[in-house]
Amino acid sequence: MRRLLRNPASLLGAALVAVMVLLALIGPPIWEAAATRIDPGRINQGASSAHLLGTDALGRDLLARALVATRLTLGLAFLATLIGTVCGIVLGALPALLPHRAGRVVIAGVDILVAFPALLLAMFTAVVTGLGARGAVLGIGVAIAPTFARLTHTLTASIAGADYIAAARMLQVPRRRVLTRHLLPNIAEPLILNTAQAMGSALLGLSAMSFLGMGVQAPSYDWGRLLNEAFGHVYITPSVVVAPATAVALAGLGFMLVGDTFARAAAGSGGPAGQPAAPLIALATDAPLPDxxxxxxxxxxxxxxxxxxxxxxxxxxxxxxxxxxxxxxxxxxxxxxxxxxxxxxxxxxxxxxxxxxxxxxxxxxxxxxxxxxxxxxxxxxxxxxxxxxxxxxxxGGQLTEVATLHDGATRTEARARAVERLARVHIKEPAQVVRQYPHELSGGMRQRAVxxxxxxxxxxxxxxxxxxxxxxxxxxxxxxxxxxxxxxxxxxxxxxxxxxxxxxxxxxxxxxxxxxxxxxxxxxxxxxxxxxxxxxxxxxxxxxxMDTDRSxxxxxxxxxxxxxxxxxxxxxxxxxxxxxxxxxxxxxxxxxxxxxxxxxxxxxx
CATH class of the missing domain: 3.40.50.300 (P-loop containing nucleotide triphosphate hydrolases)
Structure with a gap:
């Protein structure tokens, strides 16, 4: 938040996003009537006192239609972003769950999709699934997914060698639990931060699809559809494209600036999954030593x-x-x-x-x-x-995992045992330490906690x-x-x-x-x-x-x-x-x- 308040570009991005969200909430109730009112006497007129940015082929007010279209445009962009991020995260996390060879096949598939132009991938998906809002949303979601899959795989691989991951594997914690409990929580921040930028990309992509006639179809309309309808009159009355074009530009800019701000803040704050080797091979069976x-x-x-x-x-x-x-x-x-x-x-x-x-x-x-x-x-x-x-x-949650996973202890019993074990290694106020995160402890306390x-x-x-x-x-x-x-x-x-x-x-x-x-x-x-x-x-x-000659x-x-x-x-x-x-x-x-x-x-x- 401090970075957001200090940076003018960040403030601009946040203000634009806030305005767009506000318009999406209040636009239809306030301007729906003006946006749908047909006036045959004012067809394809330019800017006037009655219609500040002109009218369309049915005499409807273009400014009102652009304001009302905010809700559908942002809603579809959010849905496409959600589809793309969820599918991308799942796809990028699969190599950590699958056997090594299958994981490499998934990674190769992601690399191919990343190399394919995003808009062409979206258009191909839209044609296969059917033209309209649903096809456009699915197409943009599919186009976003490979980027998130690559990011998820890269982030997962960067922490797969951490000692706490090795400890979980040593305990033979199931791969799905390692992924959901240890891997994904530690890469959630960059994924969330990139979602804001993905929202901007999805909004621009959906507008482009609707402008090309492959997105939202009449009688529904979003900003891209409004641009498509007004493009035939742009040389006669240029004002007809001002409202939807400005809305697309400002909304896309706002989400991009917010995403960039979050990414820079995360970078400034600082702070292939391995497959276990073959089991130990026993070749001798003599009697064990008693002690x-x-x-x-x-x-x-x-x-x-x-x-x-x-x-x-x-x-x-x-x-x-x-x-x-x-x-x-x-x-x-x-x-x-x-x-x-x-x-x-x-x-x-x-x-x-x-x-x-x-x-x-x-x-x-x-x-x-x-x-x-x-x-x-x-x-x-x-x-x-x-x-x-x-x-x-x-x-405390990390200490209790052994007791609950292998000894069948309840959460209460495991927590009590964790407090007792922390006290045994001379950590003061162990009941408070179990509620703290590792970064709140000193180096010596962390080592004793381990x-x-x-x-x-x-x-x-x-x-x-x-x-x-x-x-x-x-x-x-x-x-x-x-x-x-x-x-x-x-x-x-x-x-x-x-x-x-x-x-x-x-x-x-x-x-x-x-x-x-x-x-x-x-x-x-x-x-x-x-x-x-x-x-x-x-x-x-x-x-x-003490006896070493220091000279x-x-x-x-x-x-x-x-x-x-x-x-x-x-x-x-x-x-x-x-x-x-x-x-x-x-x-x-x-x-x-x-x-x-x-x-x-x-x-x-």
């Missing part, structure tokens, strides 16, 4: 083109144990977490020799049973709490994917404390992913070091200073402490980590390692010593 909440053996994630970001990763997480997964960005940590939660985006493929959650083999479960187990026993905390929480929903969301069920495994990266050190310590308390109070296990080895050493019981998609070392956190792999020692050496530059690791598609058969760290020998051309296996310390390096002590 393990997660067992993963030889987990591999691959994408077309020979890209393999995760290579034969094996991990075990026990009850009340926090295992840290540490490594540089791009080492495959987050993709490992996604594979465990079965939210690897299409077209990724996930395979493993064994993947057990709470002693149950995920590969042996039916879809419904796997959905139930993952939804209640696995909690995921993502890196960015802003994208983890749906900005269009209140915090942790509380994971605790809404009865999680046996908590996966925290770099939950402290975007937070300052004070809030980092609070989040670490909350995670530790959550593990201790629920007796769950936790997989804590980070590139900050200092945070990992403080929080975790065991540490697994990952490089180029593989685990290269695994050791107790208390023995971190006794690390044996050159990469782990380099990570520790690059970490400053000297910090230690760095030369070179860079190979991309997932460039990893060779040998040791991936050899090019950056000062201890590398010819033997490193063969990849070393992860060997476990008697003290439980495992390392994959030929030169490690």
């Amino acid at each position: 393990a909440v997660l067992e993963v053996r030889e987990l591999t994630v691959a994408f077309p083109g020979g890209i393999t970001p995760v290579r034969q990763v094996s991990l075990t997480v026990r009850e009340q144990e926090i295992v840290g997964l540490v490594g540089e960005s791009g080492s495959g940590k987050s993709m490992t977490a996604a594979a465990i939660g079965q939210i690897v985006p299409y077209p990724g493929l996930v395979g493993s020799a064994r993947t057990r959650l709470c002693g149950v083999d995920l590969g042996s479960l039916k879809e419904a049973d796997r959905r139930k187990l993952l939804g209640t026993s696995l909690a995921m905390v993502f890196q960015d709490p802003t994208s983890s929480l749906n900005p269009a929903l209140r915090v 942790i509380a969301m994971g605790l809404m069920g009865t999680p046996r495994l908590i996966i925290a994917d770099e939950p402290t990266t975007a937070l300052d050190v004070t809030v980092q310590r609070e989040v670490i404390k909350v995670l530790r308390e959550a593990v201790d109070s629920t007796r769950a296990g936790a997989l804590f992913i980070s590139h900050d080895i200092a945070v990992v050493s403080e929080l975790c019981d065991r540490i697994a070091v990952m490089y180029a998609g593989r685990i290269v070392e695994e050791l107790p956190a208390a023995s971190l200073r006794d690390a044996r792999h050159p990469y782990t020692r380099a990570l520790i050496g690059s970490l400053p402490d 000297r530059p910090l230690s760095t690791i030369p070179g860079r980590q190979p991309a997932p598609g460039d990893v060779t058969d040998g040791c991936a760290f050899a090019d950056r390692c000062s201890l590398a020998t010819d033997r490193c051309a063969t990849r070393p296996e992860l060997r476990t010593a008697t003290d439980g310390h495992a390392v994959a390096c030929w030169e490690a002590p």
